[in-house]
Amino acid sequence: xxxxxxxxxxxxxxxxxxxxxxxxxxxxxxxxxxxxxxxxxxxxxxxxxxxxxxxxxxxxxxxxxxxxxxxxxxxxxxxxxxxxxxxxxxxxxxxxxxxxxxxxxxxxxxxxxxxxxxxxxxxxxxxxxxxxxxxxxxxxxxxxxxxxxxxxxxxxxxxxxxxxxxxxxxxxxxxxxxxxxxxxxxxxxxxxxxxxxxxxxxxxxxxxxxxxxxxxxxxxxxxxxxxxxxxxxxxxxxxxxxxxxxxxxxxxxxxxxxxxxxxxxxxxxxxxxxxxxxxxxxxxxxxxxxxxxxxxxxxxxxxxxxxxxxxxxxxxxxxxxxxxxxxxxxxxxxxxxxxxxxxxxxxxxxxxxxxxxxxxxxxxxxxxxxxxxxxxxxxxxxxxxxxxxxxxxxxxxxxxxxxxxxxxxxxxxxxxxxxxxxxxxx
Amino acid sequence: xxxxxxxxxxxxxxxxxxxxxxxxxxxxxxxxxxxxxxxxxxxxxxxxxxxxxxxxxxxxxxxxxxxxxxxxxxxxxxxxxxxxxxxxxxxxxxxxxxxxxxxxxxxxxxxxxxxxxxxxxxxxxxxxxxxxxxxxxxxxxxxxxxxxxxxxxxxxxxxxxxxxxxxxxxxxxxxxxxxxxxxxxxxxxxxxxxxxxxxxxxxxxxxxxxxxxxxxxxxxxxxxxxxxxxxxxxxxxxxxxxxxxxxxxxxxxxxxxxxxxxxxxxxxxxxxxxxxxxxxxxxxxxxxxxxxxxxxxxxxxxxxxxxxxxxxxxxxxxxxxxxxxxxxxxxxxxxxxxxxxxxxxxxxxxxxxxxxxxxxxxxxxxxxxxxxxxxxxxxxxxxxxxxxxxxxxxxxxxxxxxxxxxxxxxxxxxxxxxxxxxxxxx
Numbered sequence: 001x002x003x004x005x006x007x008x009x010x011x012x013x014x015x016x017x018x019x020x021x022x023x024x025x026x027x028x029x030x031x032x033x034x035x036x037x038x039x040x041x042x043x044x045x046x047x048x049x050x051x052x053x054x055x056x057x058x059x060x061x062x063x064x065x066x067x068x069x070x071x072x073x074x075x076x077x078x079x080x081x082x083x084x085x086x087x088x089x090x091x092x093x094x095x096x097x098x099x100x101x102x103x104x105x106x107x108x109x110x111x112x113x114x115x116x117x118x119x120x121x122x123x124x125x126x127x128x129x130x131x132x133x134x135x136x137x138x139x140x141x142x143x144x145x146x147x148x149x150x151x152x153x154x155x156x157x158x159x160x161x162x163x164x165x166x167x168x169x170x171x172x173x174x175x176x177x178x179x180x181x182x183x184x185x186x187x188x189x190x191x192x193x194x195x196x197x198x199x200x201x202x203x204x205x206x207x208x209x210x211x212x213x214x215x216x217x218x219x220x221x222x223x224x225x226x227x228x229x230x231x232x233x234x235x236x237x238x239x240x241x242x243x244x245x246x247x248x249x250x251x252x253x254x255x256x257x258x259x260x261x262x263x264x265x266x267x268x269x270x271x272x273x274x275x276x277x278x279x280x281x282x283x284x285x286x287x288x289x290x291x292x293x294x295x296x297x298x299x300x301x302x303x304x305x306x307x308x309x310x311x312x313x314x315x316x317x318x319x320x321x322x323x324x325x326x327x328x329x330x331x332x333x334x335x336x337x338x339x340x341x342x343x344x345x346x347x348x349x350x351x352x353x354x355x356x357x358x359x360x361x362x363x364x365x366x367x368x369x370x371x372x373x374x375x376x377x378x379x380x381x382x383x384x385x386x387x388x389x390x391x392x393x394x395x396x397x398x399x400x401x402x403x404x405x406x407x408x409x410x411x412x413x414x415x416x417x418x419x420x421x422x423x424x425x426x
Numbered sequence: 427x428x429x430x431x432x433x434x435x436x437x438x439x440x441x442x443x444x445x446x447x448x449x450x451x452x453x454x455x456x457x458x459x460x461x462x463x464x465x466x467x468x469x470x471x472x473x474x475x476x477x478x479x480x481x482x483x484x485x486x487x488x489x490x491x492x493x494x495x496x497x498x499x500x501x502x503x504x505x506x507x508x509x510x511x512x513x514x515x516x517x518x519x520x521x522x523x524x525x526x527x528x529x530x531x532x533x534x535x536x537x538x539x540x541x542x543x544x545x546x547x548x549x550x551x552x553x554x555x556x557x558x559x560x561x562x563x564x565x566x567x568x569x570x571x572x573x574x575x576x577x578x579x580x581x582x583x584x585x586x587x588x589x590x591x592x593x594x595x596x597x598x599x600x601x602x603x604x605x606x607x608x609x610x611x612x613x614x615x616x617x618x619x620x621x622x623x624x625x626x627x628x629x630x631x632x633x634x635x636x637x638x639x640x641x642x643x644x645x646x647x648x649x650x651x652x653x654x655x656x657x658x659x660x661x662x663x664x665x666x667x668x669x670x671x672x673x674x675x676x677x678x679x680x681x682x683x684x685x686x687x688x689x690x691x692x693x694x695x696x697x698x699x700x701x702x703x704x705x706x707x708x709x710x711x712x713x714x715x716x717x718x719x720x721x722x723x724x725x726x727x728x729x730x731x732x733x734x735x736x737x738x739x740x741x742x743x744x745x746x747x748x749x750x751x752x753x754x755x756x757x758x759x760x761x762x763x764x765x766x767x768x769x770x771x772x773x774x775x776x777x778x779x780x781x782x783x784x785x786x787x788x789x790x791x792x793x794x795x796x797x798x799x800x801x802x803x804x805x806x807x808x809x810x811x812x813x814x815x816x817x818x819x820x821x822x823x824x825x826x827x828x829x830x831x832x833x834x835x836x837x838x839x840x841x842x843x844x845x846x847x848x849x850x851x852x
Contacts (some may be wrong), residue, residue, distance in 0.1 A: 010837070043771065043832050052773045269827075280837045281830045302825050309829035318829050345469065347478045378834040379805015383812050385827050390816035399728050401695075401811050403735035403744050404707045406469050408804040411436070411706045 001027070003294050004090060004098055006080050006230070007106030008032030009039055010280050011261025013061065014287025015104045015294065016072050023295040028072045029098060031090070033079035036129055037063055042280050044132040045155065048139070049162035055133050083234035085254050102256050102294040105231055105244065106287060109262035109278050111151075112223030123218040126159055135219070139166055144216030146171070150208065151222030152179045154310045157191070159219040160200050161313055171201040171215065173208050175222065180310060180317055184325055186338050190354060190372050191317065198313045226263045226276060239265040241276035248300050250290040258290035267303030270321050270367055270388055271330050277306050305388040306368075307381060314374050318381035321368025321388045324358050333361040337422040341414035343376040345406045351375060355418040357384070359394040361426055366394050371414075380415050394422055427453070429720050430516060430524055432506050432656070433532030434458030435465055436706050437687025439487065440713025441530045441720065442498050449721040454498045455524060457516070459505035462555055463489055468706050470558040471581065474565070475588035481559050509660035511680050528682050528720040531657050531670065532713060535688035535704050537577075538649030549644040552581055561645070565592055570642030573597070576634065577648030578605045580736045583617070585645040586626050587739055597627040597641065599634050601648065606736060606743055610751055612764050616780060616798050617743065624739045652689045652702060665691040667702035674726050676716040684716035693729030696747050696793055696814055697756050703732050731814040732794075733807060740800050744807035747794025747814045750784050759787040763848040767840035769802040771832045777801060781844040783810070785820040787852055792818050797840075806841050820848055 003019050005012045008030045016030050030037070038061040046052045063074040079093040089099045111125045119125075122144070124135040138144065147163040149156050152174035160170045172195065177183045179191040179202075195202050226243040237253035239245035244252055244259040248267060252259050261283035268275040282304055289301040307320040327334035336358045344350035353373035359366050369384035371377040387397050398419035404411050429445050431438045434456045442456050456463070464487040472478045489500040505519040515525045537551045545551075548570070550561045564570065573589045575582050578600035586596045598621065603609045605617040605628075621628050652669040663679035665671035670678055670685040674693060678685050687709035694701040708730055715727040733746040753760035762784045770776035779799035785792050795810040797803040813823050824845035830837050 040771075040832075040837075042830070042837070043773070046773060046832060057773065279830070281827065284837055285825065302822070304827040307827045307829045309831045309834055311831060311833040316831075316834060320827070320829070345466075347469070347472060347483065376805070378829050379802065379808055382805055382809045382826075382828045385829070386809050386812040386818075387816070389822060389826055390813070390818055392812075392816055396728070396815060399711065400808075400815055401707065401730040401733045401746070402808045403733045403746070403804050403811070404468070404705070405735045405737060405742075406466075406472060407737040408735055408742060411466075411468070411710055 001099065001101035003028045003102045003104070004100035005030045005104040005106060006090065007108055007261065008037035008074055008076065009041065009106070009108060009261070010283035011287035011290070012104065012106035013038050013066075014284045015106060015258070015260055015291030016066070017070060018288045018291035019295045020070050020072055022292055022297060026295055030066070030072060030074040031078040031080055031092065031098065032074065032076050034128060035076050037061065037066075037074055037076060039129055041127070044126050044129070045158035045162045047132045048126065048135050048159065049165050050136075055129050058129060080230060083230055085234055085257060103258065104290045104294050105236075105252070105257065105259040105263060106261045107227040107230055107263045109224055109226045111220055112225055113220055119220070122216065123220060125220050126155055135217075138217060142216070145169060146215050147217045147219065148173060148213045148215035149219045149221060151220070152202065152204070153181055153221060153224065154308070155224075156219070156221035157312045158310060159221055160195070161311070163219070164198055164200055168217070171203065173206045173213060174202070174204045175207045177204050182319070182323060184323055186356060187370065191312065194312050194315050224278065226278065228263055231259065231263070239274050239276070241265050241274060243276040245274065248302065249293045249298065250286050250301055251293065258294050260286035260290040266301060269303040269305050275304070275306065277304060277308070279308060305385050307385040309378055309381060315372060316374070316377035317372050318377045319368070319370040320381050320385040321366070322358060323368060327358055327360070327367045332367060334358050334367055335361050335422060335425045337418055337425060339414065339418045339421055341417050342410055343373055343414065344409050348407050350410070353377065353380075353414050355380065355414045357394070357418045357422050359422055359426065364393045364395060364426060366392050366397055376409065383415060394419055394426070398423055427525065427527035429454045429528045429530065430526035431456045431530040431532060432516065433534055433687065434463035434500055434502065435467065435532070435534060435687070436709035437713035437716070438530065438532035439464055439492070440710045441532060441684070441686055441717030442492070443496060444714045444717030445721045446496050446498055448718055448723060452721055456492070456498060456500040457504040457506055457518065457524065458500065458502050460554060461502050463487065463492075463500055463502060465555055467553070470552050470555070471584035471588045473558045474552065474561050474585065475591050476562075481555050484555060506656060509656055511660055511683060529684065530716045530720050531662075531678070531683065531685040531689060532687040532709075533653040533656055533689045535650055535652045537646055538651055545646070548642060549646060551646050552585055561643075564643060568642070571595060572641050573643045573645065574599060574639045574641035575645045575647060576639075577646070578628065578630070579607055579647060579650065580734070581650075582645070582647035583738045584736060585647055586621070587737070589645070590624055590626055594643070597629065599632045599639060600628070600630045601633045603630050608745070608749060610749055612782060613796065617738065620738050620741050650704065652704070654689055657685065657689070665700050665702070667691050667700060669702040671700065674728065675719045675724065676712050676727055677719065684720050686712035686716035692727060695729045695731050701730070701732065703730060703734070705734060731811050733811040735804055735807060741798060742800070742803035743798050744803045745794070745796040746807050746811040747792070748784060749794060753784055753786070753793045758793060760784050760793055761787050761848060761851045763844055763851060765840065765844045765847055767843050768836055769799055769840065770835050774833050776836070779803065779806075779840050781806065781840045783820070783844045783848050785848055785852065790819045790821060790852060792820050792823055802835065806839075809841060820845055820852070824849060
């Protein structure tokens, strides 16, 4: 009786590898619908850009590696069409059935292109290696001059960046007013500034279909949602976020069936409630926990704080925890502050860095923050994230003993300046 | 009746500025022995290097600024020679007496050049603007070819770096086996590698006086110690570290007399005991607290975790908390792990980054860590420092939701890889 893992990217392979480490003799089967496994999907925009030279550079492991080195049976081109838990078996598109004792569902997420039956040749998503390879070839061979990107989320703006660097005129079309998943003025103002700086046209509140807009090439990056149909049809509970509901052992509502990665909910450590924030880091972590528990372990995934970072041209846009708007919706009484400061001294190329901090008036607890700028944003967002993990109050945060030396920061780090300002408001 | 502050650099001016903000009408006098105030002393090596063009770029504020904008009477060239607390007055070298109600002592620290009565023309310390200006002029005018740096602490290696970048042959002489204040093999191995890489000769276990060693120019950067004579003579208690003992309000053993900055002890949040780790960040923070309390406030300085970072050529050497050796000496039962990982993907210029984590076997609490490498070390050390502030256990640290995107890190951040390795040892 085997452990079967549905999905051979981050979460699925983390689960399989962890299970193998714990159970040297267990039969482990990974079923991947696509032609490749172990795709570093976050690198796809940089392949389109041309920075990553070969598509194969984004493949970390091959099925052969898993077969030979790990004794894990990884099958590509194996799309699971049904899960029958009463019979402990999954059925593949080919009709083949695979029995399991424990099951890990790592079916990921996708862009919602369902409105379009089949995409015209000049319309691309940016989710698989094949997508990126075809888009790259299209740019090289067809010399498109004007690109439309549908969706101003992470992948949308990464794609806009990659296309612009290839010399294309780029228009980003976003149905809502959200840029990089937020619609507050401070954040969207910084995003708009940056797009404008690099000559990317942005149109918000435009509800176009991928085929409507006149452009030589279209990247469709809107409506990202979890692949839960298989789980739902198997009777597995779907949470309010639309992703598979899990407990803190990554177990679903069916005993012995685990879910991990972009298809699954996880707990949010600031709100204490389930959330769906699909990211590679969480996929790897939840995969490990699911894999350990699917072989009899009892590991816990404590949850996330919602940390993300994305590069748009030369700026990092990094955020973690709750925005003031989100905090208010969660019943907190937030105070927020936004500051601008130098990332380090001018003689070390210090540049403008923007920091936002959000804290709860009632408890003075830090609820979230953001850092935007050319350098140091990654480290600063990680400091905020770490503080959120421990439920730190803003008063303690203000006193953090952060590293200082001119090549790296300023004696009053922008985070501490922001904390001082925020405390004045509480 | 005035607030008198002895010392016009980081701690002293922070104290004065904070006091002014709290008490708009209080008379505030700052007595600085040197010719300038508000020196960004951490920038001195970069002035010697030539990166900072003008000495004046390192002066943030002038006495005139404080006089006109803040109504603070800042007097340069005013060396205090005695403090008579019973009479609430200080006496200057000139014989002038200045009365106070509250006193903040921010006398800083110095290199121990007491073995040498007066330094020969080719021997320099690197502590004042005058030191750096004279050294820079010496390099420009005398074209020295071989430099000796005495002391392999932060300033010593920053000076070695600056001199090497000016084309000099550089020999660093260190009496002990400590490099950047540590003598464990992992850390010193990395420092040695880096010095070797850039052609700096290092000799440890050599007890030379500044005048003994044949070199065209000598930078003396050994034996940094707090300036406590004034305080000691006034009957103020000196702690076991050799610095002025303070409570968590930065008050000394004399009521109404505060100490801050490089002359003062502070609490260490990991050991719970007084420590002396003289750094600009702590000077600014303790100055603020001393200034607030010296005007009737009741602010608390919670303490430090001992975070520092220094650049030696293209690598950052960053450390926080306790090393395994220090942890053992403090009665902990430490486990430590050292790993090497990529800071980010190769296609984004990711380079080798070395991380050490130390945790207590008994409580699993994180005790310290280090990060060394070309990029990302500053952010990573700040994450460890933040975790230390909250007394985080390694199990929680392993699950930190850190930001990931290819331009900034790897999906498993080196910190998390190190945490996973360390957990296996516990």
